Amino acid sequence: GAVVSQHPSWVICKSGTSVKIECRSLDFQATTMFWYRQFPKQSLMLMATSNEGSKATYEQGVEKDKFLINHASLTLSTLTVTSAHPEDSSFYICSATRDSGTMETQYFGPGTRLLVL
Amino acid sequence: GENVEQHPSTLSVQEGDSAVIKCTYSDSASNYFPWYKQELGKGPQLIIDIRSNVGEKKDQRIAVTLNKTAKHFSLHITETQPEDSAVYFCAAKGPSGSARQLTFGSGTQLTVLP
Numbered sequence: 001g002a003v004v005s006q007h008p009s010w011v012i013c014k015s016g017t018s019v020k021i022e023c024r025s026l027d028f029q030a031t032t033m034f035w036y037r038q039f040p041k042q043s044l045m046l047m048a049t050s051n052e053g054s055k056a057t058y059e060q061g062v063e064k065d066k067f068l069i070n071h072a073s074l075t076l077s078t079l080t081v082t083s084a085h086p087e088d089s090s091f092y093i094c095s096a097t098r099d100s101g102t103m104e105t106q107y108f109g110p111g112t113r114l115l116v117l
Numbered sequence: 118g119e120n121v122e123q124h125p126s127t128l129s130v131q132e133g134d135s136a137v138i139k140c141t142y143s144d145s146a147s148n149y150f151p152w153y154k155q156e157l158g159k160g161p162q163l164i165i166d167i168r169s170n171v172g173e174k175k176d177q178r179i180a181v182t183l184n185k186t187a188k189h190f191s192l193h194i195t196e197t198q199p200e201d202s203a204v205y206f207c208a209a210k211g212p213s214g215s216a217r218q219l220t221f222g223s224g225t226q227l228t229v230l231p
Contacts, residue, residue, distance in 0.1 A: 006160070034218060043206060043221045044161070093160050103168070104210075106151065106219055108160040 002028050004096045006109035013084055014117055021079045021112045023094030029074035030096035034106070035067070038091045050077045084116045119144040121209050123222025131230050136197050138225045140207035141189040147209040150183060150190045151219070155204045164205075165192070197229045 003026040013019050023033055032051055036044040048069050049057045056069035068080040077096075081088055093111040097104050120143040130136050142150075148169035153161035167174045167181045167190065174181050178197075183190040194201055204226050208219040 004160075043223050046218055049218060104149070105163070105166065106210075107163060108153070111158070111160040113158070 002026075002096070002098050002105070002107045004094065004107045004109040006094055006112050008112060009110060010113040010115075012115045012117065015085050016083055019081045019084055019114060021081075021092055021094070021114075023077045023079070023096065023109050025075045025096040025098070025107075028096075028098045030077075031074070031099045031104075032097040033071060033077040034095045034097075035069060035077075035079050036093045036095065038093060038111075044093065047079075081114065084114070086116045089114055089116045119147055119209055119211070119220040121207060121220045121222045123207050123225060125225060126223065127226045127228070129228045129230060130197050132197060132199060134197055136192075136194045136201070136227055136229075138192045138205055138207070138227070139189060140191070140209075140222050141187075142209040142220075143188065144209070144211060145185075145188065146211050147220075149210045150181070151208050151210075152179075152181060152192050153206045153208065155206065155224075157203075161206060194227075197227075199229050199231050202227055202229045 005024045007022045035047045038044050046059050047062045050069050050071040052071045052074050058064045071077040091111050091113050095106050095108040097106050123140045151166035154164045155161045165179050165181050167183050178195045180193040204224045206224050207222040210219045
């Protein structure tokens, strides 16, 4: 299957600082990337949809000024958690869509665990 | 929008037995149904998917069936092994060009007992 990487895999930061998470599709160009958040023992919660060269589309209840998304190229999207607080601690997972004409397949990265102290 | 329900939430089976996880969806326009396996601390891994133009797909010990009329699809794992223990998520998505994101089920914690 296709490979999606995330960096860093885990990060610990102080409250009030900003954290940037990178998502890369390694062996294909991703028309669309998605950012999810997952709490323990729960399903994935979509935060935003990221399209290369355009503004991200945020889900209801997700603050776009707090979770900044930049999709600079067809292989890279970044999520920046600004002024992080302990309640932002979570498992953040990106995914990338590989488009094969009429078929789209979504592949996930390994996730980034964020702990805000 | 789409709504996907998944059950059971937990499933324990003896090694070598079969495991079945079922999902129902609400949007009849959905035409793509992937299954993901998520191990502890890792991202979801696509294990099999099915599109609405077929009723069944098999890959070694894993199979997925789709009933479009009833709007449900199921994951079947045969000859289960301890390494199959993980959380499994089903998902549904509409045609390309419509809502681009997957709608996930709530997940099933599968435990294979040795």
